[in-house]
Amino acid sequence: MSTAEDTAGGETSAWGEVTPDAARRLLIAAVEAFAERGYHATTTRDIAGRAGMSPAALYIHYKTKEELLHRISRIGHEKALDILRTAARREGTPAERLADAVGSFVRWHAGGRTTARVVQYELDSLGPDARAEILALRRQCDAEVGGIIEEGMAAGDFDVLDVKGTTLAVLSLCIDVARWFNVSGPWTPDEVGALYADLVLRMVGASK
16 A cells, blocks of 8 residues: 555544545545645645646546545545444434434544545635535535534434534544644544544533
8 A cells, every 4th residue: 555545544444435546545645745745735746746746647537636626635535524424324323313413424534634634724725616516515414513512402312502603613623633643642533523423412511
């Protein structure tokens, strides 16, 4: 396994839909380069080199560097939405579903921290059309979490002053894990997920 594939986060399985193999290798290399150097400081030559390919080979699969970032962002946000939607629509109380959503979302950001950093923090590097598409996916993520909190409020299980503001706080807390999580640190992704699930239930005043 290449360095790019290894550091992209548990992360190779997330790119199974990207074909052919050369296109997937380039995308994984781009994830690594963007996470390490930032989008604007990364060149197409950097990406091709990490993938063990020539710069000319990159343009066979991606017209521009932005197209690579757009595809990474779209796949990442679609995965994030699937995680939250699955938790939101499972059986259980609002507290159980919120804990599941937070725990799963945090585990994804910790276990796939390299990808998550690019997906979550390079949004402003996209052009207007691509950015609008990703923002629409983000709004759907917000709606899944906000919906659980609204259900908890309606059932008398949660006590928050502002559902929209609380939703923003919950998602921001989860996303920030990608910034600081270290595999050599004291916690595993599962442990951080469980900790954050508990913190969020306390945040919304979940009834015991």
